[in-house]
Amino acid sequence: MKLDEPVTGGPCWTELGTTDLEAAGRFYAELFGWRLERDPRQEAGGYTIAHLGDAAVAALTPLYQESQPVAWNVSFAVADADAAVRLVVEAGGKALVGPMDVFDVGRFAVALDPGGAAFQLWQARTFRGAGLLNAPGSLGWVELMTRDPARSRDFYTTVFGWTVNASEHYTQWGVAGADFGGMITMDDKSPPEVPPHWLPYFAAEDVDASAATTTAAGGAALMEPTTMPGGRRIAVLRDPQGAVFGVYRSGDEG
Known part of the structure; x- marks a missing residue:
């Protein structure tokens, strides 16, 4: 990732919805060295923020609905969550949750792209998002898995204004390149x-x-550690509760 801090249009946060908050917390603390702090407010519903040093890097949450899968979710920064949701709908996506205020920290929404991939929108107030990117244990890349790449490209460039760097084998998203x-x-x-x-x-x-x-x-390697063309070493893993995430060697940012 060529971004070293959250910027409008780029990924700013990631959070895990899981069936076992305590077990997931122990797993990721061992894996990444995270320090976990649960929000004590009852209305926060068990929301737990992971830190590296003083920097917030991710969050863990219980599942809030029976239909919610165990999964990592990615949030993208927007200047106006309400306007962004309107763009999502106009471009063929769907609004699932919100927009809604989250205490005084920001305004939040959950949406689906036209292919059915869920993502989140975050309008920052007192909380911008991840305080650390690309360092070991922090978010460094996000990847869309889709069955309709042409429509996905049209959708995300319309909603976020992303730049596209496409080769024969791989498409990369960017903010102003x-x-x-x-x-x-x-x-x-x-x-x-x-x-x-x-x-x-x-x-x-x-x-x-x-x-x-x-x-x-008790998790699994869905893609064993592999060195990609260009030297980037990656793996795709599944945690013990079933959430899938990737890891890449620090210093191999795209």
Whole structure:
């Protein structure tokens, strides 16, 4: 990721919805060295923020609805959540939640793109989002898995004004040319029951060690540590509760 802080249009936060907040917290604390702080307010519903040092880097939450999957979710920064939701709908997406105020920290919404991938919108007030990006244990890349790349490209460039850096094999998203993520087409090899989705990647000092820690804890390596063309080393992992995320070797930012 070429962004070192949250900017309008770019990814600013990621949060995990999980069935076992305590177990997930222990797992990610071991994996990334996170320090977890649960919001004590009853109306916060158990919302727990993960820190590296003093920097907030991610959040863990219980599942708030029976239909909610165990999954990592990606938030994108917007200047006006209400206006952004209107753009989402006009471009063929759907609004699922909000926009709604979250205490005094910001305004929040959940949406679906035309292919069915969920994402979140965040209008910052007192909380901008992640205080650290690209460092080991923090968010460093986001990737859209979709079955309709052409429509996805039209949708996200319309809603967020993203720049597109496309090669024969891979499409990268950017804000004013600063790439922060990419897009992969889900083909016939993708299980039909897996919906389109956004996948966060976290920086790691050692991708192989991260995969070993995950499998030892009862998770799985869905894609074993692999060195990609250009030297980037990555893996796709599933935590013990079933949430999928990626890791890449710190210093290999796109």
